[in-house]
Amino acid sequence: MSAPVLTVADLGVRIGDRNIVSGIGFEVAREQTHGIVGESGSGKSMTVLAATGLLDAPGAVVTGSSTLAGAPVRQLVGASPRTLRAVHGGRIGFVFQDPGTSLNPLLTLERQITESVEAHRHSTRREARTRALELLEAVGLPDPEARLRSYPHQLSGGQRQRVMIAIALACDPELLIADEPTTALDVTTQAQIIELVRDLQRDFGAAVVWISHDLGVIGQVADDVTVLRDGAVVEQAAVTDVFDNPQQPYTRELLAARPRLGDAGPPPAPDAPVLLDVSGLDVTFSVDTPGGRTSVHAVQDLSFTIRRGTTLGLVGESGSGKSTVAAALTGQLRPAAGTATLDGTPVGDASMRRRISMVFQDPFSALNPRLSVATAIAEPLRTHRLADGRAARAARVAELLELVGLTPDFAKRYPHELSGGQRQRVCIARALAVEPELLILDESTASLDVSVQDRVLDLLARLQQELKLTFLFIAHDLAVVQRVSHDVLVMQAGRAVEFRPAAELFASPEQDYTRELLAAVPPERPRSWV
Structure with missing residues (x-):
């Protein structure tokens, strides 16, 4: 495996007297996906927000280390706003859970994609538009030339998520953060988005951190898994090891709770009007x-x-x-x-x-x-x-x-x-x-x-x-x-x-x-x- 793109060590988040996240550590390398899984409130999103410098909760104190490799190496914990502006959107791309609230309803798709290209690559408007068209084609949006002039409300949920992925990949980031990107989607669109991210990861070479509450989804995307509960690591291993030989009762509970085809349905109903x-x-x-x-x-x-x-x-x-x-x-x-x-x-x-x-x-x-x-x-x-x-x-x-x-x-x-x-x-x-x-x-x-x-x-x-x-x-x-x-x-x-x-x-x-x-x-x- 190549050297890690992101290395997180002993990460902690405290708000007031309460420790929200403590002792979190993981690595993710180029063309690898690290899954972070747990129930709501387990600290999944808080961990990634803190590790990437996006956490903006009043009174929050972030400790530990989060290092983005490359040229130059960046320490993201405690980084200045200027450093984070240079990193976010350029070297780190983000795909969030709800594209309906993440996309600006007043801007066309073209403007939302070209914005980061112009800011981080210093491209001309013409170059940025060409890049936007390439990205919409790469994420499989139908009729990309016409879609450049569309607004978010004119797209389906799956299409909006594809646009979010295009925006995240606009500047060829070294790291892609995917925070519950398929939770609100139907299963066929979810499968398409998973396949799309894997294809684009292979083409662009990015490292991916994928957050989900569903181990079934994590099993489809991740190479390694960190299982969180109450802000702490419960289990951390290769994805096949977690599925084949889970070490902790909580991990076994998550695996048992997954809806699976073949599970017994309700008992036969008596003949009824x-x-x-x-x-x-x-x-x-x-x-x-x-x-x-x-x-x-x-x-x-x-x-x-x-x-x-x-x-x-x-x-x-x-x-x-x-x-x-x-x-x-x-x-x-x-x-x-x-x-x-x-x-x-x-x-x-x-x-x-x-x-x-x-x-x-x-x-x-x-x-x-x-x-x-x-x-x-x-x-x-x-x-x-x-x-x-x-x-x-x-x-x-x-x-x-x-x-x-x-x-x-x-x-x-x-x-x-x-x-x-x-x-x-x-x-x-x-x-x-x-x-x-x-x-x-x-x-x-x-x-x-x-x-x-x-x-x-x-x-x-x-x-x-x-x-x-x-x-x-x-x-x-x-x-x-x-x-x-x-x-x-x-x-x-x-x-x-x-x-x-x-x-x-x-x-x-x-x-x-x-x-x-x-x-x-x-x-x-x-x-x-x-």
Whole structure:
């Protein structure tokens, strides 16, 4: 192996009297990838921000050493702002988790890419534009010449992430930092981004530090792995050693929590009558584009049923129409054609406000930060007059919190005092407050750590058994869908591709698109890169 590009030794971060990160050390060499993995709050991002000089938390004190090799060698801990400006964007490129917030919505893609080229390479505007075009071609963006004039909102999530990678590689950096770059993406786009980074790493020769909460992803990208917990190293070894012979219980827990194809699904559901019957659903809506207002045919002639007490997994890539189906069933969008009935009653009926409830993807934005947990859960109780008086509402709130595995004292807390998994449990409790017949879960575990996701999926299975709930479970990850679903509906470009019992579909998928989705799920073993 060549000499390390980045060497981190005894790195520590202290804020006030609290040690956030302590004793972290690792190395990464040219054309190598070092994975940093752990749950939310383990110190992954804090470690890399401190090691690269990007940490800007009030009162933070960074100790230890972080050395960037090359000409000249730079000590990044304690470096001056002038030194860091010369390094960031030039010698170190960054790809962050959410390209939607990382890209400037007011600037074209061309300007966002050429900015760093002009600043670090002192290129002319013409040279920088040529470089931007080369990069968009390298990251596989379709019609790159036209895309130079596009704005971020005109791209899909996967396309925006490709642009972020182009910006990060604009000045041929020696080191690429990838902080959860695929977490918000569907599995096929995730697989494409992983493959793209590996190809570009080979072409550009950069060292990569890849941060993730998912050991399945790390197994696809990393040569070596550092497992963090509570700001300290739990385990550090070659990726194959971590998968084949994990030394620590925490590492084994992370490995066991990964969703994997082949895991047992729910027990067979007894024969039950149809609860939701959707026939010929067609949804069209208008959007603004550079060429003017245009119509999007989001869902086309879609039909399916859900039996009472069962789970239908609705799966497909981003843009396939999954969330549009949920919006149509909950009255957020008016279908252009088709019917949907819940136990014989049209879903547009006013009574559906209670009979269909929904849990959204992001628990951080689903709860009002100004409202306590008690107020958030009690709101639907007041709206639908399901509990008379404060005492009755408080008792029902406590009952709902216990139902989702939280103690009644959580009622006094505010969203910022909760972890991601706790927030999602509160969102589930709030959705259950109206005692719905159908619960729609729209990517409700996609943003969670795999270990937290594992516990939330167990919670949903328990609630379905105890309360005889019916679920519409929307997801892009077939491994998760297999674990929870009795039946599966696969969608692509607004149309149904396959609608079959889960056991049959996973045993023998009939359509190429379904097979592509299955192939994109990270395998149980690390990928061997040659």
